[in-house]
Amino acid sequence: MDADIIRVEPVPGAPALIRPGQLLTDASGMAAVSRWTTAVAEVDGIFRIRLSPGVDVCDLVTAVRGRGHPASPNHVLVGQPLFFGGPASRPFPADPLPPPEAAGDAVTVAVADTGLTAHPWWRSHPWFLEQRREAAELPDADGDGELDAQAGHGTFVAGLVLRSAPGARVRPLRVLDSHGIGDEAGLLRALTRLRNDPPQVLNLSFGGHTFDDHSSPLVETALAGLSATAVVACAGNTASDRPFWPAALPGVIAVGALDAAEEARAPFSAHGPWVDACARGEWLTSSFLEHGAFRGYARWSGTSFAAAVVSGVIAAAARGRTPREAAAHVLDPLRTRQIPDLGVAVPMPR
Numbered sequence: 001m002d003a004d005i006i007r008v009e010p011v012p013g014a015p016a017l018i019r020p021g022q023l024l025t026d027a028s029g030m031a032a033v034s035r036w037t038t039a040v041a042e043v044d045g046i047f048r049i050r051l052s053p054g055v056d057v058c059d060l061v062t063a064v065r066g067r068g069h070p071a072s073p074n075h076v077l078v079g080q081p082l083f084f085g086g087p088a089s090r091p092f093p094a095d096p097l098p099p100p101e102a103a104g105d106a107v108t109v110a111v112a113d114t115g116l117t118a119h120p121w122w123r124s125h126p127w128f129l130e131q132r133r134e135a136a137e138l139p140d141a142d143g144d145g146e147l148d149a150q151a152g153h154g155t156f157v158a159g160l161v162l163r164s165a166p167g168a169r170v171r172p173l174r175v176l177d178s179h180g181i182g183d184e185a186g187l188l189r190a191l192t193r194l195r196n197d198p199p200q201v202l203n204l205s206f207g208g209h210t211f212d213d214h215s216s217p218l219v220e221t222a223l224a225g226l227s228a229t230a231v232v233a234c235a236g237n238t239a240s241d242r243p244f245w246p247a248a249l250p251g252v253i254a255v256g257a258l259d260a261a262e263e264a265r266a267p268f269s270a271h272g273p274w275v276d277a278c279a280r281g282e283w284l285t286s287s288f289l290e291h292g293a294f295r296g297y298a299r300w301s302g303t304s305f306a307a308a309v310v311s312g313v314i315a316a317a318a319r320g321r322t323p324r325e326a327a328a329h330v331l332d333p334l335r336t337r338q339i340p341d342l343g344v345a346v347p348m349p350r
Helices: 027-036 057-066 153-164 184-194 217-224 303-317 323-330
Strands: 006-008 016-025 037-043 046-051 071-079 108-113 169-174 181-183 201-204 230-234 252-258 277-280 284-291 294-300 343-345
Touching (some): 037 184, 071 184, 071 217, 153 169, 169 184, 201 303, 230 303, 252 303, 303 323
Antiparallel strands (some): 016 071, 071 181
16 A cells, blocks of 8 residues: 555444545634644645644544534545456456537536546547646556556546537546545545536546545535536445445435446445445446557446446436436436435436
8 A cells, every 4th residue: 555545444344545644624623733733735725734643633533523623534535446356347448439429518527537638539629628738647657668557547437428428528627646546635626626617517436435434524515515516426336335435425426336237236336325326337338548458448347437427417418407407307216217225227328
């Protein structure tokens, strides 16, 4: 494990990953932790505090919350292909697909992920040409000549969104590195950037567990501020019913994965009463990087990609509807079947 990631387990059997010695809070919580603070970085009202050596960040967060201040460890967030092995734990090269045909009014879908590469499906589109260089995918950040573990994840997700919603405008936000690792502080910065120009749909194909199995109050507040946006997040490839964040937040559409036949839960998918919807998550084909054996297309599995399908379907339904109305339409249990502990089954567009 990287030196800047540690595993904590205040509750036996319920581990979480955090950045060591880092606490997140707002201005109101600064005074409450000042005696344990060695350094502070602030962005848009969120303070990332480095704590004195030996301070238990989880205990301190609990105490700060008890005094009425929002606080959180800097939880590590990960993209969600299959980390525990199996035949689909990595992407596989695939044959090219025809580009999605643009149709209808453009709906903006923000994809917070590993970034986005130029691809034949969109390299000449105005929305891609407007993107900032810092949102580009990095295929081999460590320079070892091999494709990094989750390089291409954001490009794959964007392609699935467009397959479901041809003509959508994708707005990439790089919050994960090419190994699929990010953190709560990075997510909060990205959400702040969206506040003044919110997208209709926001796709979050990553997440993690928290140290106490409760939501981060900072992330919950930031997402609640995007009140006009339909927020979709993957339920995680944990094969368990343990809440996975930010998917398990109220107001966020948590998406689990169905098998390739779209009949039953994929064996890796998280499940539980907090999961709102499900879509195919096994052996999906989408856009990818050009690197080594890959020629711009891949097949991959995970709840990350089921979430992208649902984001696209909601974006397609948002033509002529508000995003919240579109989400309610797509998730209407009277329109399609429900699967226990997976919510409404959203068919993949053909």
